[in-house]
Amino acid sequence: xxxxxxxxxxxxxxxxxxxxxxxxxxxxxxxxxxxxxxxxxxxxxxxxxxxxxxxxxxxxxxxxxxxxxxxxxxxxxxxxxxxxxxxxxxxxxxxxxxxxxxxxxxxxxxxxxxxxxxxxxxxxxxxxxxxxxxxxxxxxxxxxxxxxxxxxxxxxxxxxxxxxxxxxxxxxxxxxxxxxxxxxxxxxxxxxxxxxxxxxxxxxxxxxxxxxxxxxxxxxxxxxxxxxxxxxxxxxxxxxxxxxxxxxxxxxxxxxxxxxxxxxxxxxxxxxxxxxxxxxxxxxxxxxxxxxxxxxxxxxxxxxxxxxxxxxxxxxxxxxxxxxxxxxxxxxxxxxxxxxxxxxxxxxxxxxxxxxxxxxxxxxxxxxxxxxxxxxxxxxxxxxxxxxxxxxxxxxxxxxxxxxxxxxxxxxxxxxxxxxxxxxxxxxxxxxxxxxxxxxxxxxxxxxxxxxxxxxxxxxxxxxxxxxxxxxxxxxxxxxxxxxxxxxxxxxxxxxxxxxxxxxxxxxxxxxxxxxxxxxxxxxxxxxxxxxxxxxxxxxxxxxxxxxxxxxxxxxxxxxxxxxxxxxxxxxxxxxxxxxxxxxxxxxxxxxxxxxxxxxxxxxxxxxxxxxxxxxxxxxxxxxxxxxxxxxxxxxxxxxxxxxxxxxxxxxxxxxxxxxxxxxxxxxxxxxxxxxxxxxxxxxxxxxxxxxxxxxxxxxxxxxxxxxxxxxxxxxxxxxxxxxxxxxxxxxxxxxxxxxxxxxxxxxxxxxxxxxxxxxxxxxxxxxxxxxxxxxxxxxxxxxxxxxxxxxxxxxxxxxxxxxxxxxxxxxxxxxxxxxxxxxxxxxxxxxxxxxxxxxxxxxxxxxxxxxxxxxxxxxxxxxxxxxxxxxxxxxxxxxxxxxxxxxxxxxxxxxxxxxxxxxxxxxxxxxxxxxxxxxxxxxxxxxxxxxxxxxxxxxxxxxxxxxxxxxxxxxxxxxx
Numbered sequence: 001x002x003x004x005x006x007x008x009x010x011x012x013x014x015x016x017x018x019x020x021x022x023x024x025x026x027x028x029x030x031x032x033x034x035x036x037x038x039x040x041x042x043x044x045x046x047x048x049x050x051x052x053x054x055x056x057x058x059x060x061x062x063x064x065x066x067x068x069x070x071x072x073x074x075x076x077x078x079x080x081x082x083x084x085x086x087x088x089x090x091x092x093x094x095x096x097x098x099x100x101x102x103x104x105x106x107x108x109x110x111x112x113x114x115x116x117x118x119x120x121x122x123x124x125x126x127x128x129x130x131x132x133x134x135x136x137x138x139x140x141x142x143x144x145x146x147x148x149x150x151x152x153x154x155x156x157x158x159x160x161x162x163x164x165x166x167x168x169x170x171x172x173x174x175x176x177x178x179x180x181x182x183x184x185x186x187x188x189x190x191x192x193x194x195x196x197x198x199x200x201x202x203x204x205x206x207x208x209x210x211x212x213x214x215x216x217x218x219x220x221x222x223x224x225x226x227x228x229x230x231x232x233x234x235x236x237x238x239x240x241x242x243x244x245x246x247x248x249x250x251x252x253x254x255x256x257x258x259x260x261x262x263x264x265x266x267x268x269x270x271x272x273x274x275x276x277x278x279x280x281x282x283x284x285x286x287x288x289x290x291x292x293x294x295x296x297x298x299x300x301x302x303x304x305x306x307x308x309x310x311x312x313x314x315x316x317x318x319x320x321x322x323x324x325x326x327x328x329x330x331x332x333x334x335x336x337x338x339x340x341x342x343x344x345x346x347x348x349x350x351x352x353x354x355x356x357x358x359x360x361x362x363x364x365x366x367x368x369x370x371x372x373x374x375x376x377x378x379x380x381x382x383x384x385x386x387x388x389x390x391x392x393x394x395x396x397x398x399x400x401x402x403x404x405x406x407x408x409x410x411x412x413x414x415x416x417x418x419x420x421x422x423x424x425x426x427x428x429x430x431x432x433x434x435x436x437x438x439x440x441x442x443x444x445x446x447x448x449x450x451x452x453x454x455x456x457x458x459x460x461x462x463x464x465x466x467x468x469x470x471x472x473x474x475x476x477x478x479x480x481x482x483x484x485x486x487x488x489x490x491x492x493x494x495x496x497x498x499x500x501x502x503x504x505x506x507x508x509x510x511x512x513x514x515x516x517x518x519x520x521x522x523x524x525x526x527x528x529x530x531x532x533x534x535x536x537x538x539x540x541x542x543x544x545x546x547x548x549x550x551x552x553x554x555x556x557x558x559x560x561x562x563x564x565x566x567x568x569x570x571x572x573x574x575x576x577x578x579x580x581x582x583x584x585x586x587x588x589x590x591x592x593x594x595x596x597x598x599x600x601x602x603x604x605x606x607x608x609x610x611x612x613x614x615x616x617x618x619x620x621x622x623x624x625x626x627x628x629x630x631x632x633x634x635x636x637x638x639x640x641x642x643x644x645x646x647x648x649x650x651x652x653x654x655x656x657x658x659x660x661x662x663x664x665x666x667x668x669x670x671x672x673x674x675x676x677x678x679x680x681x682x683x684x685x686x687x688x689x690x691x692x693x694x695x696x697x698x699x700x701x702x703x704x705x706x707x708x709x710x711x712x713x714x715x716x717x718x719x720x721x722x723x724x725x726x727x728x729x730x731x732x733x734x735x736x737x738x739x740x741x742x743x744x745x746x747x748x749x750x751x752x753x754x755x756x757x758x759x760x761x762x763x764x765x766x767x768x769x770x771x772x773x774x775x776x777x778x779x780x781x782x783x784x785x786x787x788x789x790x791x792x793x794x795x796x797x798x799x800x801x802x803x804x805x806x807x808x809x810x811x812x813x814x815x816x817x818x819x820x821x822x823x824x825x826x827x828x829x830x831x832x833x834x835x836x837x838x839x840x841x842x843x844x845x846x847x848x849x850x851x852x853x854x855x856x857x858x859x860x861x862x863x864x865x866x867x868x869x870x871x872x873x874x875x876x877x878x879x880x881x882x883x884x885x886x887x888x889x890x891x892x893x894x895x896x897x898x899x900x901x902x903x904x905x906x907x908x909x910x911x912x913x914x915x916x917x918x919x920x921x922x923x924x925x926x927x928x929x930x931x932x933x934x935x936x937x938x939x940x941x942x943x944x945x946x947x948x949x950x951x952x953x954x955x956x957x958x959x960x961x
Contacts, residue, residue, distance in 0.1 A: 003031045009044055012057040028061065038065055038083050045102060046094055052101070059098075059105035066109045071116045073737070088113070092128055096143030103143060107150040114151040119170050125151075126174040133178055135185050138202035145209035148175065152216035160220060168220055176225040179217070180233070183210055187236055197247045204248055204258040207240065211265035215272060222277045234284045241266045242291050253302040254352070260308045267292065267311035271318045278322060289319055297341040301350050306377055309346060313380035316342075320387045330392055335399045338388070344403070346381035347430070348423050349473070357473060361510035362566055368480075369518065382430045389431055389447070397449045400431050408459060418471040421459075425477045428455055429484055440525065441487040452488045456481060465500045472509045479504060479512070483519040486526060491534050498523065498535065502543075505550055513554060517573040520547075524576045533580060541584035544577055548588070551577075552595040561605050565612035572615045578622035579906060589627045593638055596620050600642045607653040614902055617657040621664060621907035628668030633675075636665055640677045647684070652693065656901050659685075659699035664907035666706040674710045682707055682715070686723045691730065694737070695901045701731065701741035702909055705748035712752035724749060725761055732768050739772065743784040750791055751914065755799035762808050770812065773824065779831075786828040787837055790844035791914065802844070802852040821862065826869045836911050838873055842921045843914075845870040850932030850940060864947045871955055874922055926959035933960070 008031055014024035031037055044050060044058035069078045077084050091113075095106040118125060132144050152171065158164055186206050193199035214237075217223050226233055240262050250257035256264075270288050273281040292312045299305050319325045329335060356364045367376060389396040407424035410417050432450050433443040446452050463470045463478040482489075482497060489497060501523070504516035526534045540547075555570050557563075565571075578585055578592070585592060596619060607613055620639075628635050643658045666678065685704055690696055704724070708715065715721055724745065731742035746765065749758070769785055777785075793802040809817045829845075832838045848855055848866050855863045918924045933940040944953055 003034045003037055003040055005040060005043060005047075007031075008037075008040055009047075009050060009054050009058070012044065012061060013051075013054050015057055015061075016053060032065065032069075035080065036083065038062065038079055039086055041065065042087070042090060042094060045098060045106070052099070055098075055102055056105070059102045059109075063105050063109045063112075066112050070113060073734075075116055088117075088122060088125075092125070092132070092144075092147055095147055096132065096140055103146055107146050110147055111150040111154065115154065118151060119167050123170075126171055130174060130178045133182055136189055138189070138199070138206050141182065141186075141206050142202070142209065145206065145213060149209055149212050149216060152213060155216060156219045158220075164220065168217075172217065172223050172225060176217070176223060179210070179213065180225060180229060182206075183233070183236065186210060187239075194245060195247070200245065201248055201258060204262060208258050208261045208265060211237070211240075211262055211269060215265070215269050218269070218272060218277075222280060227280060230280060231284060234281070234288075237266050237269065238287050238291065241288065241295070250304060253304055256304045256307055260304060263295075264308045264311040267308070267315045271311070271315045274315070274318050274322065282324075285319075288315070289325070292316060293342075301345065303352050309377045310380035313342070313346070313377070313384045317380075317384045317387045320384065320391065323391075326388075326391045329388055330395070332395065332399060335388070335392070335395060339385075339399055339403055343381050343385055343400075343427075344423070346377035347426050349419050354473070357511055361514070365511060365514055365518075365569070378426075385430050386433075389434075393447065394449065397431055397447060400427055401450075404428050418474055422473055422477055425460065425474075425481060429481060433484065437484070442484050442522070444487055446485070446488060452485050453493065456485070461497075464497070464504070472507075472512055475504065475507070475509070475512045476515050479515040479519050483515070483522055486519070486523055491528070494523065494534060502547065505547075505554070514567060514569050517551065517554075518569045521569070521573040521576040524580050535580065537580060537582050537584050540577065541581045544581045544584060545588045545591075548574060548577055548592060548595075555599065556595070559602060561603050562608050564599060565603050565607070565609040565616075568609060568611040568615055571612050571619065575615045575619040575622060575906075578619055578626070583626045583630075585623065585626055586630060589623065589631070592623060593627075593635070596623065597638065597642050601645070604642075604646055604649065604651050604654060607651065610653070613654065613657070617654075617661065618904055618906050620661055621904045624661060624664045624668065625907045628665055632665070632669040635668075636675060636677060639665065652695075655690075655693075656695050656699040657904065659696065659703040660904050660907065663699070663703040663706040663909070664904075666703075666710065667909065670709065672710070674707070674714075678707065679711065679714065682711060682718075682720060686720060686727065688730075691727060697731070697734075697738055697741055698901045698903070701738075701744045705744045708745075708748035709752040712754070716753060716757040721749070721753060721757060721761070725765070728765070729768055732772060739781055740784055743788060746788060747791060750788070750795070750800075763811050766805075766808055767812055770809075770816070770820075773820070782824055782828050783831065783837075786825050787832075787840065789825055790829070790837075790840045793844040794840060794847055794914070796847055796851055802848040803854050806852075806854050818859065818862065822865070826865060829869055830872055834911065836913050839918060839921055840914055842870065842873050842925065843918060845873070846925050846928050849943075850929060850936075856939070856943070860947060863943060864952075867944075867948060867956065868952060870925070871952060874925065874959075875955075922959060926961070929956070930960050 008028070011024045011028050011031065014020040015028070017024075041058050041062040045055050045062065047055065072078055079087075091106065091110060095103055095110065098106065114122065114125070129144050129148055132140060134140050155164065155168060186203055189203040190200065190207065193203060214226075214233075218226060243259065243262075245259070248257055248259050270285065270292075274285055278285075292315055296309065296312055296316070299309060320329060329338060353364070356367075385396070385400070404424045404427050407420040407427070411421035411424070428450070432447050432452050432455070434445040434447055435443075437443050460478045460481050463474045464482070479501065482501060498520075501516060501519055505513050505520070507513045507516065524533070524535055524540065528534055551570055551574050555564060555567065555574075596616070599616060600620070603613060603616070624635060624639075639661070643662060646654045646658050662678075662681065666674075681703075684690070685700060685707065690700060704727070708724070715724065728742050728745045728749070731738040731745065734742075769788070772781065773785060789805060792800045792805045795801065796804075806817045809820070829841045832841060845866050849863065849870065855866060929940055944956055948956065
């Protein structure tokens with residue numbers, strides 16, 4: 001039964017109301033399964049009679065529908081063929097006709113479709129776009145170019161390949177001539193309408209997209225059509241780099257207008273051309289260098305010019321990177337002018353920076369710290385200065401050094417001139433740091449012509465230590481200096497600097513205490529040459545109670561969910577302290593646990609900052625890792641209610657974390673029956689709906705494979721084995737993305753469930769695995785399959801063993817085993833890198849030699865090959881496993897998480913040792929062979945004599961002695 005337009009429009013409207021949001025989304029999921037739903041959404045987006053919000057909600061829902069339901073992993077359409085054809089036919093025209101707010105959503109949908117279909121399954125698209133371009137209708141042209149840009153910008157990050165070049169050429173042949181024509185037409189329209197504000201603005205927006213497309217079309221290779229017209233095209237671009245018209249200046253100082261975007265885009269194109277096509281563009285770039293310089297020396301400090309200034313500076317940085325052009329800067333006078341006119345105006349604090357520092361502190365910190373300021377003037381000016389420093393180290397150090405001294409002197413003679421000191425410290429940091437600045441260690445290499453520690457002691461240390469009378473921004477500068485150059489201080493210097501740094505956490509200024517938390521966290525992360533933490537457990541545990549208490553009070557200052565999780569830097573510091581003090585947390589665990597539970601409960605109501613809650617759950621994981629081994633029941637009892645509430649409330653952002661933490665709690669107590677709490681978890685974990693979300697799968701697989709070993713007999717008694725094997729089969733069908741998790745579940749079943757219960761399913765399990773082995777399996781799949789084989793083969797005391805595997809394989813197809821054994825199992829076994837996997841293989845192969853009937857009688861040559869494989873493994877013995885305390889937390893980017901699965905690194909799953917009693921493999925093999933020889937009346941010795949070559953024989957005999 002088809003959906004009705006009114007009903008779906010009402011539901012879309014209801015999704016905008018927080019009270020009805022969940023129910024409306026669930027109802028729409030039902031509608032989604034009905035035929036024609038995708039086209040109905042497009043009708044809603046197109047309906048001018050409906051409110052804009054409803055149409056926008058429809059466009060968003062359509063975008064997500066396309067994102068998740070256009071094609072499957074193999075590229076087959078998931079929507080009915082007629083809907084696919086209609087969408088492709090109507091979408092471009094619709095996008096061009098709707099308002100701009102809806103265009104961007106539809107543009108993203110087109111981009112998703114293009115990802116799978118363009119160009120081979122959608123070869124009419126470019127013709128369709130070209131046919132809609134007009135000589136003078138800006139609205140239509142904008143829509144067409146938005147679509148083109150949303151598709152062609154996909155090429156920017158891609159590596160060159162034949163397929164990619166075929167696609168680019170397909171586009172250039174059809175789109176290139178029309179593009180060049182439109183560039184000329186738009187230039188004419190801008191001239192014609194230079195006194196008509198509205199028309200001028202619209203055509204300038206078209207020009208902005210044309211510049212973006214110029215970059216898209218040139219990003220892989222220089223297009224022939226541009227190369228032939230390069231002088232004309234670049235002179236037109238140069239015209240707009242220097243274009244002025246007061247009619248399109250924006251009135252708002254903080255908002256860039258179309259002209260700023262056009263100029264910024266031109267600088268970006270020129271940067272690409274000078275870096276990639278210097279041979280063709282070298283001479284033509286000279287007017288751009290002059291004009292960019294003029295622009296930078298005359299432009300105002302208003303925020304609306306920030307993006308333009310930063311792109312112009314990127315261009316000059318690229319110019320300075322090319323030797324022939326760089327020589328223009330190689331002189332004291334020119335460099336003085338560069339610093340005076342370009343660097344200083346762009347690194348000095350502006351009123352807008354100080355306002356942001358006071359009014360939006362968290363935004364100030366993010367921009368300042370994370371390179372989310374890639375488009376800020378400060379960052380771009382610093383990159384330019386560093387590029388010049390790379391080329392002319394002594395000259396730049398001397399010139400900038402004069403300015404640093406000048407600004408420090410100005411501050412000393414008048415302390416109200418604190419901005420001068422800020423500029424001096426910033427300039428010093430810029431020329432002191434060499435090479436790349438790493439997230440882990442800060443600046444690793446410094447400019448040999450300056451002394452970082454001495455500069456700190458003479459000019460900065462007092463600001464760090466002083467309780468009063470220091471401008472907050474200078475306080476932040478002091479903390480940030482320590483943070484940036486943290487690797488340059490010795491442990492003794494850090495012992496002196498660390499207490500005053502920690503003291504700044506008590507500041508009443510948001511930016512100061514947050515920067516202190518950032519620096520403390522990174523210092524605790526620092527390691528010396530030997531990989532030991534500079535501040536370890538014994539250093540930090542004595543003051544950890546007060547430190548954590550203070551951090552929690554800062555996090556919980558305002559109890560609104562969005563305020564608690566606003567500042568991820570504080571939570572990251574909590575996490576780091578817990579990781580460093582390890583089991584030192586046990587004495588204060590009650591207090592820490594209550595804080596973490598309270599925060600969990602509050603932010604569950606409205607998860608809004610993925611970084612915050614990632615660090616939060618890592619902190620909970622650290623507590624579990626270090627406290628659960630000694631107090632498992634306490635943690636299980638305390639954490640179950642908040643975790644269960646998250647699952648019941650279906651807080652989808654938190655569920656993958658909760659599954660991992662439940663698993664970690666279980667793994668902390670690997671033996672003994674499950675508590676009632678956890679018994680109750682088994683049934684919900686088996687519900688198919690949970691496994692449909694990709695983000696849940698890795699965490700659910702881990703939780704399930706932690707539950708199975710503790711409840712094998714219950715699972716059989718409750719008829720849950722079949723649903724579990726159903727999950728294994730479903731994960732196996734998910735190809736490379738989920739098949740490794742299928743093995744986690746399968747291995748847990750094999751090692752925990754009695755063979756009598758498993759027997760009826762075993763041939764089906766093998767059939768699924770063999771089928772996958774047949775279709776070009778990746779290496780990782782082969783490795784897991786071979787590990788599974790060894791697991792079965794080594795478990796002869798549990799009714800399995802090599803013969804059991806062979807018997808079940810032969811039941812599928814006669815003589816299927818030898819080729820799998822010879823071409824997959826034996827060669828892949830030698831590739832095992834992990835010590836526990838190699839040990840498992842040693843046990844399995846040894847038991848095959850001693851107790852397999854099939855190898856004793858039927859596979860005589862196979863017996864010798866098995867023996868050779870075993871000797872190879874023993875001659876390259878597995879290294880003893882190192883205690884792995886290194887915890888590398890994910891450097892999480894917003895894109896990579898929140899949507900899917902983010903692994904918690906503090907409580908990663910510890911590899912399971914299936915044979916803990918075998919500690920040293922060589923003597924174990926010798927003893928096992930000798931005992932088996934006695935058991936079988938000397939038969940093993942006989943095989944050794946008859947079946948092995950002299951060299952293998954002498955090695956094996958030496959073990960048996």
